[in-house]
Amino acid sequence: MQVSSIELDSVSKRFGSVEVISELSLTIHSGEFIAFLGPSGCGKSTLLRMIAGLETVDGGEIRIGGERVDNLPPGARGVAMVFQHYALYPHMTVADNLAFGLRNIGTPKDEIARRIEEAARILEIGHLLARKPGQLSGGQRQRVAIGRALVKDPKAYLFDEPLSNLDAALRVRTRVELARLHQQTRATTIFVTHDQVEAMTLASRIVVMNARKVEQVGSPMEIYGRPATEFVARFVGSPAMNFLPVQIRDRGGLATAALGDGSIVETDVPLAGLPSGGELRVGVRAEAIHVREDGSVPGRVEVIERLGDRTHLHVRLMDGSTLIAEDKGFSRIQPGDTVHLAFEGATAHLFDAAGLAYHARQ
Amino acid sequence: MAASEHIVGRGIGNKLILFTVILVAVFWMLPIAWTLLLSFKPNSELMISTASAFQPPYTLKNYTDIFQSSGVFRWLWNSAVVSVGVTAGILILSSLAGYGFARAEFKGRDVIFILVLLGLAVPEQAVIIARHQIFSDLKMHNTYPAIILPGLSSAFGVFLMTQYFKAIPKDIDEAAMLDNASRFKIFWKVLLPLTIPAQATLGIFSFLGAWNDYLWPLISATKPEMFTITVGMASTQTNFAQSEGLGFLMAQAIFAGLPVFIVYLFFQKYIVRAVAGAAIN
Amino acid sequence: MTDVTLSSARPVAAKRPGGASIGPRWTNALFVAPYMVFYVLLLVYPLFKGIWMSLLQSDMFDDTSKFSGLANYYRLFNDKVFIGTVWNTVLFVVMTVPVFVVIGLLLALALNRSDRTAAALRAIFFGTSVLSVTIVTIIWKMMYMPGNGAIASVMRYFGLDPIAFTTTASLALPAIAITTIWWIIGLPMMLFLAALQQIPGELYEAAALDNASRARSFWSITLPSIRRTMLVVVIYEIVAQFQLFGQAQLLTQGGPNNASRPIVQFIYEQGFRSWNLGYAAAASEILFVIMAVAALAQFFASRKRVEE
Numbered sequence: 028m029q030v031s032s033i034e035l036d037s038v039s040k041r042f043g044s045v046e047v048i049s050e051l052s053l054t055i056h057s058g059e060f061i062a063f064l065g066p067s068g069c070g071k072s073t074l075l076r077m078i079a080g081l082e083t084v085d086g087g088e089i090r091i092g093g094e095r096v097d098n099l100p101p102g103a104r105g106v107a108m109v110f111q112h113y114a115l116y117p118h119m120t121v122a123d124n125l126a127f128g129l130r131n132i133g134t135p136k137d138e139i140a141r142r143i144e145e146a147a148r149i150l151e152i153g154h155l156l157a158r159k160p161g162q163l164s165g166g167q168r169q170r171v172a173i174g175r176a177l178v179k180d181p182k183a184y185l186f187d188e189p190l191s192n193l194d195a196a197l198r199v200r201t202r203v204e205l206a207r208l209h210q211q212t213r214a215t216t217i218f219v220t221h222d223q224v225e226a227m228t229l230a231s232r233i234v235v236m237n238a239r240k241v242e243q244v245g246s247p248m249e250i251y252g253r254p255a256t257e258f259v260a261r262f263v264g265s266p267a268m269n270f271l272p273v274q275i276r277d278r279g280g281l282a283t284a285a286l287g288d289g290s291i292v293e294t295d296v297p298l299a300g301l302p303s304g305g306e307l308r309v310g311v312r313a314e315a316i317h318v319r320e321d322g323s324v325p326g327r328v329e330v331i332e333r334l335g336d337r338t339h340l341h342v343r344l345m346d347g348s349t350l351i352a353e354d355k356g357f358s359r360i361q362p363g364d365t366v367h368l369a370f371e372g373a374t375a376h377l378f379d380a381a382g383l384a385y386h387a388r389q
Numbered sequence: 390m391a392a393s394e395h396i397v398g399r400g401i402g403n404k405l406i407l408f409t410v411i412l413v414a415v416f417w418m419l420p421i422a423w424t425l426l427l428s429f430k431p432n433s434e435l436m437i438s439t440a441s442a443f444q445p446p447y448t449l450k451n452y453t454d455i456f457q458s459s460g461v462f463r464w465l466w467n468s469a470v471v472s473v474g475v476t477a478g479i480l481i482l483s484s485l486a487g488y489g490f491a492r493a494e495f496k497g498r499d500v501i502f503i504l505v506l507l508g509l510a511v512p513e514q515a516v517i518i519a520r521h522q523i524f525s526d527l528k529m530h531n532t533y534p535a536i537i538l539p540g541l542s543s544a545f546g547v548f549l550m551t552q553y554f555k556a557i558p559k560d561i562d563e564a565a566m567l568d569n570a571s572r573f574k575i576f577w578k579v580l581l582p583l584t585i586p587a588q589a590t591l592g593i594f595s596f597l598g599a600w601n602d603y604l605w606p607l608i609s610a611t612k613p614e615m616f617t618i619t620v621g622m623a624s625t626q627t628n629f630a631q632s633e634g635l636g637f638l639m640a641q642a643i644f645a646g647l648p649v650f651i652v653y654l655f656f657q658k659y660i661v662r663a664v665a666g667a668a669i670n
Numbered sequence: 671m672t673d674v675t676l677s678s679a680r681p682v683a684a685k686r687p688g689g690a691s692i693g694p695r696w697t698n699a700l701f702v703a704p705y706m707v708f709y710v711l712l713l714v715y716p717l718f719k720g721i722w723m724s725l726l727q728s729d730m731f732d733d734t735s736k737f738s739g740l741a742n743y744y745r746l747f748n749d750k751v752f753i754g755t756v757w758n759t760v761l762f763v764v765m766t767v768p769v770f771v772v773i774g775l776l777l778a779l780a781l782n783r784s785d786r787t788a789a790a791l792r793a794i795f796f797g798t799s800v801l802s803v804t805i806v807t808i809i810w811k812m813m814y815m816p817g818n819g820a821i822a823s824v825m826r827y828f829g830l831d832p833i834a835f836t837t838t839a840s841l842a843l844p845a846i847a848i849t850t851i852w853w854i855i856g857l858p859m860m861l862f863l864a865a866l867q868q869i870p871g872e873l874y875e876a877a878a879l880d881n882a883s884r885a886r887s888f889w890s891i892t893l894p895s896i897r898r899t900m901l902v903v904v905i906y907e908i909v910a911q912f913q914l915f916g917q918a919q920l921l922t923q924g925g926p927n928n929a930s931r932p933i934v935q936f937i938y939e940q941g942f943r944s945w946n947l948g949y950a951a952a953a954s955e956i957l958f959v960i961m962a963v964a965a966l967a968q969f970f971a972s973r974k975r976v977e978e
Contacts (some may be wrong), residue, residue: 033546053579058947079563079567080566080567080691080692081567082565082692083577083692100566100690100691100692101563101566101567101691102567102568102569102570102689102690102903103689106567107567108563108564108567109561110564111560112558113562114558114560114561114564115564116561116564116565116579117561117583118582118583127565127568127570127578128567128568128569129569130570130572131570131574131689134701175564175568176747179568215895233399237692351419389450395874396874397914397927399740399884400883402884405959406780407780407788409688409780410777410780410781410791413789414791414794415793415795417798417852418794420809420810420812420820420852421809421811422796422810422818423812423813424808424809427812430853435818438818442835454932457881466953474814481704482705482708483705483760485701485702485704485705486701486702486704486705486706487702489698489699489700489701489702491700492745493695493698493701494692494693494694494695494698495694495695495696495697495698495699496694496696498694498698498699498702499708501702503889505706505709506821508709508713508714511717511956511958511960512909512912512913512958513913514711514933514934514937514954514957514958515717515720515954515955515957515958516713516716516717516720516954516956517716517941518714518937518938518941518947518950518951519715519716519717519719519720519723519951519953520716521941521942522719522723522947523711523719523835525711525714526944528967532713536710540707541705541712542711542712542713544709544710544713547705565689566689566690566692567689568689569689569920571689571690571695572690572695572698572701573689574689575690576701577714579742581710584720592707592831597800599672601801601802601803601914602800603802603803603916604915604916604934604938606940606942608807608938618802619802619803619804620804622802622804622805622808623804623807623916623919623920624806626804626807626811635812638808639812639936641806641808642805642809645802645804646766646801646802646805649800649801649802650671650797650801652800653797653800657793660796660800661796664857664860664861664864
């Protein structure tokens, strides 16, 4: 097993006059499972393809295992990629698909056979080896695509939205299998996705990207619990975090936020770091807003989404703003009801006009 | 109309239309049927009148005469050599160039491609005098290469193959790159096998085009032993009305038409698909 | 998926890996180079050589030629035979192209069905297109022959005087036109069929629910949907019919009295019967220009209409 780190050193990329990635630096540790997360067009796939050698690099360096690779052809970089649409060779059998790359570097026949056998055993595709991709189901093609990466024993695995073409049930199953595979191989893995659940469940670290720049790099819980920016806060977590404009008051060095209707949320955010002027908003996730008889914020329920284990309430507050609160699974609340909401101030964040986040001390 | 053939209340109208078209089709086939019929009549009888066409005697002599005399076999052989040569040449050149224009980047490629597309607008007649001169200077007329080579300059195949290569998902190439395949290997082992339907289409079109080509072989091949069947059949129909071998001529026409007709019957699917593709693009 | 131990017992690469790279490489030009050789030598070069030749006056006796400017063109515009061939060709285009469009579309409409009968009928109408021009003219000579021809026989049967189609000045070109339509009606039919099959069936079903008659559906759905194909067919047929040669040369020899001689036959005869190469080259350039202008004019006219 040849596991390698990947270093990006102020990497830049332009398409024509548009800079799609600018001076991006990132170190992916050996054996790490990292996810590039962001909406489509954020540059995450471009970044992955630059590492693979499928896009030219306009500035900076890429090193794999300490060796500079940004001028090497894709094949010489020692990485394997699983494509969004699998990109299996349609006219070759599964076995030939797996063998093609090994043959191209002159691997001995018996070694190729041994590796195919081993990959087929791991991925349970032994019975498919003589078939062509056209005769396989989506899930089977996915396994073959992973197998094609596996046999190469690459320095790193690159996944480009590999689950987006599977149906919901299969996607969840494959996700678990990928997690298991990584736990066992401990191979350096980069996983590009726009699905926050995939990123949260699979990755040990997540790189959240938006509009061609990195918003935050951190563990799943850091990203979820202490989002660096409003974008991250809105993009990660479902339903999206609630944002309400507030006035700040001092509460012994901590910020107390006053909502538009006059009710207050006692946050644990230190007052010291906050910007003095400008508008601030409080950010609270639905799960931190409860329906309680003694709740201080009144509002009218407009829409109810029942998810079984919990219930999301779309509530309009007295000042006209809306938010999403959470109630238990068997909520008796009906649309049109007036509810009283209580905010968990300890998990609330503050955001300035530029979208920068301020959190409670850890 | 396929779209409305199942709509209730249109059955009678549809039947009427179909009946009319069948009638037209019968008329459409009459000339060939007439030719076929006459090809089985003795020449001596036809010299007097074709009125006896519907009465015996009928004979196979016109066809057996083809096997004994006439240059038809030599011409068929020439046509086969020329058509296979043109088809093979076009397939090889167009596949390579199609891959190049669709996938293999080099400086100035897009400008060159536009120039090639402009070539589609140049009719054969605009270059034929100069081409004749070129092959005269090379003393190559009445050879297979002279009849074959001009056909290979057609931009149609290059255009078709470029479009086809462009339609193949690019991630297949990229997967092959990550699998350490060289440029030529990607072309030869990975993408070319995926273009077989386009190869079939282009191949059939090139073959039929070369087989039926008239103007250039007429100009280049002046010796009867180098005639293609198309040119040869033209040479037999001078003094037609006075011909003493009408039945023989009809038999030759039927016989000469058979190869392409067989090709048509076998590859009808590809021909129709090719025409359809041309319409939609 | 259990027991994952992908051990690499032996070194992977026997040789240094080095596959294709992205980005421009001059070696990539090698893919297009073979075709470009033929393209340049047998299309581009002859095109310009042809233009050059059209500016030369060739001397048949000592096989030399000298530059004569536009003399060949000047002569052509004063050559009654050439002007006649231009008119014949234009007339032929005017006769055939509308028929190709109308009959081609009618056949396509009638045969746009998925049953076997329609498939067989399509095969009949398209089948004649694969025959060579020389076979087609043999077949149609047997139709047109004044004495023994099929049409003459039928006319005599009805007590009419047979007409000599190919040797009557006013009928020679129409006879060639009929033969040509019989020969290659299949192509426009197929093009229209392909276009019709692109129209979503739901449109017709929606129209039927909206009480639209068959004619109404045709005008409001079918015709607007196939405008682009219509344009393709018209341009293609204009360009193709301008190149009329074999049918005329073989059916009527251009006669009687040049009544059915097309431009290409003029070029052929001047170039390869009389060996006036410069003169023939000049005529071929004029044909090239006429075809280009006709196609362009039609293209722009239709584009304007489509945009409105």
